[in-house]
Amino acid sequence: MPLLQNKLIIRLIDFYNSHRCDVLVPRINKNIEPLHAIYNISIKRTLEEYLKGDHDYAVRKFFKRVNVSYLQFKESEETINVFTNINSPSDISVVEKILKIG
Helix, strand or coil: CCCCCHHHHHHHHHHHHHCCCCEEEEEECCEECHHHCEECHHHHHHHHHHHHCCCCCCHHHHHCCCCEEEEEECCCHHHHHHCCCCCCHHHHHHHHHHHCCC
């Protein structure tokens, strides 16, 4: 997520500090952003046990085992851009276009 912004990170931290949860996940509509979530160290053992299991390792299934809160963001060009991932070489050109450097 090369386009993260300080104001978004601060908003997440402020929300996390004022709510009792094990995990805070940003969300735009129904799309979650678990790679930019805040995870409390207290879930370490639960996560280790989950990863040792013989099952589907979807993060949404793991979230059912811990106390998760979601911070809803309005869908806008800005929020979509902020959560843009680079998962492949072709994704680099997407980010370059957003930054207008490509």
